[in-house]
Amino acid sequence: MLYYFLKVMAQLPLTWLHALANCLAQFLYLLPSSVKRISHANLNLVYPELSAQAHNTLLKNTLKSQCYTYVESVKCWGMPKLYSLDLVQNVQGEQLLKDALANQKGLIIVVTHFGCWELLNAWLSQYTVPVIMYKPNKNKSVDRFVLKARQNFNATLVATDKTGVAAIFKHLKQGGLTVILPDHLPKPSGGIYAKFFEQDVLCTTLVSKLAQKTQCNVLGLSCIREKSGFKVICQSMHDDINGQDLQRSVDCLNHDMQDMINQAPEQYIWSYKRFRRMPSHPHLYKSM
Numbered sequence: 001m002l003y004y005f006l007k008v009m010a011q012l013p014l015t016w017l018h019a020l021a022n023c024l025a026q027f028l029y030l031l032p033s034s035v036k037r038i039s040h041a042n043l044n045l046v047y048p049e050l051s052a053q054a055h056n057t058l059l060k061n062t063l064k065s066q067c068y069t070y071v072e073s074v075k076c077w078g079m080p081k082l083y084s085l086d087l088v089q090n091v092q093g094e095q096l097l098k099d100a101l102a103n104q105k106g107l108i109i110v111v112t113h114f115g116c117w118e119l120l121n122a123w124l125s126q127y128t129v130p131v132i133m134y135k136p137n138k139n140k141s142v143d144r145f146v147l148k149a150r151q152n153f154n155a156t157l158v159a160t161d162k163t164g165v166a167a168i169f170k171h172l173k174q175g176g177l178t179v180i181l182p183d184h185l186p187k188p189s190g191g192i193y194a195k196f197f198e199q200d201v202l203c204t205t206l207v208s209k210l211a212q213k214t215q216c217n218v219l220g221l222s223c224i225r226e227k228s229g230f231k232v233i234c235q236s237m238h239d240d241i242n243g244q245d246l247q248r249s250v251d252c253l254n255h256d257m258q259d260m261i262n263q264a265p266e267q268y269i270w271s272y273k274r275f276r277r278m279p280s281h282p283h284l285y286k287s288m
Contacts, residue, residue, distance in 0.1 A: 002141035009071075010078020017075060021067035028063050036063060039270040041284055046197035047265070061266035068225065069269065073118040077149035084122035089229035096219055096234045101128060106172035106216030108207055109179045110237060112257050113269040115223045116230055117181070121153040123223070123232055124179065131156045131171040132179045133164050165206070172214045179221075182207045183257055185276055194250040197258060202277050208249035211242045218242065222260050225267060233263070 009017070028035050040059055043050075050058065076084050100107045109124065111117050124130055134150060134157040137143035150157055156171075158164035168178045185191075186204040194203045211218050218237045223230050238252035261268045273285050 017071035093234035104175035
């Protein structure tokens, strides 16, 4: 039943979905929602220099943006690829992507949970067939809906385990492209502590280790929501991400991701408990 609800929802005009998202954001702000509480805690932590009024404005805007992201994702999943491509009104740094694909050294695209990142699957599929990790959704209806969309974008999906990492490594060595979202909280075995928004937080080492072993290209990719549509930004990443100093590599990766997010900080998914397991703030999300 949910599968068909999502299919119907995807057929609604985006303006209607945005109106629905506006209403949802108002409820999330007015009620003591976990989305609001977590976002508030994260924003206070990473932007301590802002005044109380500026914090509140940013909180309202990020709740609205997060709701927009949810409905936009459903729209992108449920519509043909050409629909998503038509939403892109501006592209910055496209030549960086073309040059990286042309030199056949392999390419890691770093994407954060920022803006309308789901639209990037359609945009990238114009240039290549990426190999990406896919973790099945616990809800079978949602998983069916999302999986079909991923396959329509011509991506090769691999498991989020050692076999998937091995497949990505092989693909990079053959000059292929993969997309990784490294701003999640990894398991302790797959991460090290590094600075992210000036906080010592557990960070994944996957991008750094793949870049070190393959010496592939690494680029950042963002999709920012604008009044007239969406802007895709492709940007260079720090050379030391490919270096042999793992700590330095992860630090540089985090710094570059911060720059990506700070382009429009209200469009980041601040409702994620990214700063768990921090010795300096062990109770940041207590009772959330």
